[in-house]
Amino acid sequence: MESFKHIGVIGRIGSVKVVETLRRLKSYLVANDYQVILEADTASMLPGHGLQVASKKLIGEICDLAIVVGGDGSLLGAARDLSKSSIPILGVNRGRLGFLTDISPDDLEERLSRVLEGEYVEEKRFLLDAHVKRNGEPMGYGTALNDIVLHPGRSTRMIGFDLYIEGQFVYSQRSDGLIVSTPTGSTAYALSAGGPIMHPRLDAIVLVPMFPHTLSSRPIVVDGGSEIKLVIDEANENWPQVSCDGQQELACAPGDSISIAKKPFRLNLIHPSDHNFYATCREKLGWASTIAAS
Known part of the structure; x- marks a missing residue:
């Protein structure tokens, strides 16, 4: 060590x-x-x-x-x-x-x-980069360890946007936004929006819709190396925002695109040697800690 x-x-x-x-x-x-x-x-x-x-x-x-x-x-x-x-x-x-x-x-x-x-254990956690472009020109950049979130800002209106994964069109959606989360962030905002819990060692990204205007819209888990692109509908009347870990805000306009991909550098996080992810979930999320007698 x-x-x-x-x-x-x-x-x-x-x-x-x-x-x-x-x-x-x-x-x-x-x-x-x-x-x-x-x-x-x-x-x-x-x-x-x-x-x-x-x-x-x-x-x-x-x-x-x-x-x-x-x-x-x-x-x-x-x-x-x-x-x-x-x-x-x-x-x-x-x-x-x-x-x-x-x-x-x-x-x-x-x-x-x-x-x-x-006496410690070491984990490598990946981060996400977000690039906002307008007419092909860069307008903003942010980094997140937990999640990158497209949301309406102060407005209460839904956002219309198109989702692309690896250049392939996935869907057009109207909702309160979309959470793009790492495994680290899967126990944070994405969890409260109905997303799955992912083990920190997974090389995956989860996309969680926020109050979508359709019952069939569900979270999607994709490969961690995927490039994700969101294109904001030009018909939107409000100007949404992109939030990085809830700490950095990027302003967007109708027609803007947001490209999200894994950052080339990883966080080197260490824990005491007795660290256990599932024990942490039991403690922090209130899971049952005993097995009921049959």
Whole structure:
């Protein structure tokens, strides 16, 4: 297993609980002779820290490991910024569900020490790129670890669009939009819209319609290497939007096209060695944890 010496720390802004955990994390790492580099915004929450400060990009270049303290949203943001580097990312949960940030603050030092000693499992998660074009000209670009979503924005009207997969026409649809999700995102927004749960190791993409104007429209699972294209109907009266992980918005107009494909770089996500995807689903989604007696 890889040895970690230079550790970048990224925290969610505006949370007292995150600050408390950051202080504990800093104290533990410094006491154990790790070289700690704080992300610039994170450093502002720890006045008098006395540590090196760097941008997320620089952390990806000079660190052996990045630790993200926050919720899954914090890790999603860090993943997009660090995906071009091969740096592993470890999440400490200070959010709600914590599908990605799976170290609990309650036993932070104990769990972290095991990971830093090499007791961890590693996963490669792929991301998606979205390119918006108007009359063939690029208008916007975004990246997502969870999902790319075409939606009406502030309007309550349905969107008309055409779907193409690998250049082949699939259907024309009127709905509240479409969720294009990775396996990582299959337990997030896509799940709430009726999509399937996909194991993180699958090389697949799921397309989940949002309140389609037909009963026969169902989620479609396609190969992870597929190129997906959405063409917004020119007859639309509203200007829809494309959302990347719910954190980055791209404005669209009637007639625009959105091309979605796998990003060439993968996120290197690590977990404690006892990590179990199905156990996480049981805990976070409220699945039954015992087998009823027959």
